[in-house]
Amino acid sequence: MVRRGVVLLLVVLTAAGCTTAPAAGPARDAGSSASRGPADPVPGARRGGTLVTVQTMDFLHLDPQRQYVTNSNAVDQLIVRTLTMLKNDPNTGREVLVGDLATDAGTDVDHDGRTWRYTLKTGVRYEDGTAVTAADVAYGVARSFAPELSDGPQYVQRWLTGRTDPSTAYAGPYHGGRAVPPGVTVSGRTITFHLASPHPDFPYAASLGTTAPLPRSRDHGAAAVDARPFSTGPYKVASYDRGKRLKLVRNRYWDPATDAVRHDYFDSFVTEIGPDGAAQTRRLVADRGTDRYAVSIDGVPPAMASTVLDDRALRSRQLTGFWPFVTYLNINTTRVTSRAVRQAVNYAVDKAAYVRATGGPARGEVATTLLSPTVLGYRRYDAYPTPGGRGDPAKARQLLGDARPALRYAYPDTAAGRAGARAVIASLRRAGFRITPAPLDPSDYYARISRPDNPYDLYPGSWGADWPTGSTVLPPLFSGTASTDGNSWTYLDERAVDDRIDAISAEPTARAAGDWADLDRDIMRQYAPCVPLAYVKTLSLTGSRVHGVFQSGTSGSPLFYDAWLG
Template identity: 55%
Template sequence: MRRLGLTLAVLAVGATVLTACSKNTGGPTDHATHAAQTSAVDADPAHSRGPAKPVPGARRGGTLYALQEQDFEHLDPQNVYIADAESVGQLLSRSLTTYREDGSGKLTLVGDLATGPGTDVDHDCRVWRYTLKPGLRYEDGSAITAADVAYGVARSFSPDVNHGPHYIQQWLVGSMDYNAKYKGPYDGGAALPPGVTVQGARQLTFRFPKPACDMPFAGAWGTTAPVPRSKDGKPLALDTHPFSSGPYKIAKYTRGTELDLVRNTYWDPRTDPIRHDYPDRVVTQIGATDVQQSQRILASRGTDAATVARANVPAELTPVVQRNAGARKRVVTGITPYVSYLNINTERVTSLAERQAIEYAFNRRGYLQAAGGDTAGEPATTIESPLAIGYHRYDAYPGGTSGDPAKAKQLLGGRHPKLVYAFTNTELGQKQATVVQQSLARAGFSVVLRPVDKSSYYHQVGLRHAGYDIFVTQWGADWPSGSTIIPPLFDGRAMDANGSWVWLDRDDINTSIDRISAESAAKAGADWAKLDEHIMRAYAPVVPIYYTRSYSLVGDKVGGVFLSAFVGAPVYYNAYVRA
């Protein structure tokens, strides 16, 4: 969640140097590693126009393949919220705004369908106006209109189309319970959502009861993807065949097996600031495990030479990749927006000293080694990811990456508290549970292990009375700001409705969230970072374990694939296939 709200003149939002993402400009050695990252909003209309800058060495033609183990949960743009669907969705659906990035470390918000990031009409973040570019077309050649964008937002209010982000919907009605009254355009509902008006074919306006300074960032999600009402039909129909506004369209989709994309000939690159359509086809093959994906692309035989692995290289194959000079050049790697946390249920572990003892005792290095070592991530000490605007590194409990059991024992004062640890009942989950149990036992905790089925894990650990004291989750920011990290995790006023991982409700946190949420992005970035540190020092509700890293392979004929700091996964809109 992010913060933005100013006069969009030339707005530089938190040009903070961050650690960062991978890059790939298309050469065989360009799937590289760290670079400095800056985040900004670019209100220069010229930078929202197309065509996108050519990728060095790129050629048109060929078929790009991608391997992933599970099918897409959703392809309907208003339902997309998972990284694999986001990567493919960028080829099928456009939104009001988007991020211009090439893996070099610079993440810049620009207009996608819109001529720019948006106009803050009254300079108070309550009224945002967008004008669509001329010449925008769907896959059948029909024009994309402002009414279609408004209808896309409208359908995101439906209880049947509720898997995507809810920011814009909540802001429009001024409530977390965004569809209590308006439930979308189905069953006689209005085609326009509350607070949205359309002026002609190319302009629409959002009116919010409270400041919504992050609207330009939220506009980059599929919530604002255009959907013509005539192509919508049933609420779930677009999950298998979204009506394309991007450079590719669906030729064939066999669920559980394959998704085959071909060019959308009506997409005009002159309107698009980020995308290319170099491959003739982009084919996602479904079913290969992480081991199978890496083994196939390591060999790079036949079509596997033109293939991208969606899964990270598993721990057992990492040494093989690192010993192979050719394979190392084909790794796409970098820090993602996700952070792994050990959550502490503060309603069960009520003693601050006990929670601080957990902080000092925890063995981050051991937990990370079980996950795959340095290729899986970097030890964390902050709630925010290093990719967040205004990120500030600190260590509230400096026990080192392996922990400080002596300091933890001192805090416990001879007590031996019992902790119930929930973990996913998988081979990896069991390994990591052993690390957690042993590291906390060194300090005097008695840790009881409770396995939870992987399919229901996140649901179970979010229940208030599930009986778990500690458990691990990951959280990824929806755009690089503390506003999509701190409020959803630590706003105690929302936890009864939305569940919680820490069950912490404190007036000082809630008041700070309200104050910072009304600030411009330029100010809010640093203030979210300050609140991050305050929460950790004052309440110790989580142990940040590691900042996650992507570490996946591409075939030796693949160019242009890079790790997106927005998606947190490899993206394809610069990709090409070498002859």
């Protein structure tokens, strides 16, 4: 399964950021009132103009069942709607889960997390004026099972079938399967999901593109949907020249009365593809012509961050905040079997030096936890405290005794990867470790470390939560199942951890939030399978005529549904 943290590692390693403290985290909608449209007006907002975004690389996918990368998600939010959606509250900075296509965030039918029912709002239409049906949502979920689309999110499919490879139970309509997937029933405007086991977080999973509707008659194949998703949102695709330019225009059949989240203030939306982060930053600083209406997507490069941050004239145009990513120094527990050695690694690493080497405080903040500050229930602790996060070689040597462990340190052979490696390796050597560097081609870096038999002891990696709870961080990274299906980098396989994960996964989301935080702390204290290095931050710029764009700590991208041009 493609994960945002994997896909974006190379972006993360070259992005920069700064921030204020995050909000406490998102919450579930308590009822249907917050799901009703229209969305509250944005103070001062005007209609008209073209909002421009500038990014280096093309979208990996726009097909909602297939897209799994933050910049694609931000654009898809303008084009397609899903059963639920996270809604930003500008007064509190919190993001609340609400019904999008559905009248609310979902009904737990039997109060056990196994059966989830959604009723669609009336008046939701496609770009051709036809009504969205519950059967269309079921078909969208059905096509997400197709092996051709397996690089999209797989939560709903796995939970419906109870299999880690759901296509072995049902391969979708492209391969002769029914238009309604197993575990899904449709009745009028209602769609019900019957899961193989309890998943109280299902309403969050329902906010992913997996639940975007599509009439079977409009599915002309994966490539066609990827080039032009069939719109239910306020905008539709007007043209898409891959690798160069995407243009969206208003969908006249979108009814704001049905939408609690989005606005359609700008007339059109254009993505320009090609300029790198430095070029984007220079253009946004200059603020001329159409760049006054633009947003930089790739962020300010570390070398330019201090210049941007020190320019008071740019402060009102900075998009800053935590991303939902944490960068870890993973320890291969199948090779480094001694807990004392792993604890010594935690004490030895100079995290502050790592942050400085990879961009400084505008790039990230020293991390001490497995969960990001953007996750619901996050609590800060430090299982291996050192002065200022600079490492404690004496404490590490005390744990090692007379031993001088020889460890292989792998890292992506990029500028940021090399800079981070130098800082970490130097601190490990000061504590008595014998380190052999192993630079790896960044194009297959994750493929090489995502094998239990990889020949490396230490290697960095970044992971971002798919929605803001611990359920999309700790189970995929630290369960025994993850260690065998290619989702883990530490290959921790402890029955006690698995039992805790199973128990917390079945708890109501609100109660689970604190228990995930407890498990975070206990994994680090009892097993020390990695070193949390940095909470990743971002810094981007907007043009002087752009308003209402905000940096989401949950999605990890600037979001545009409140944007307007002045």
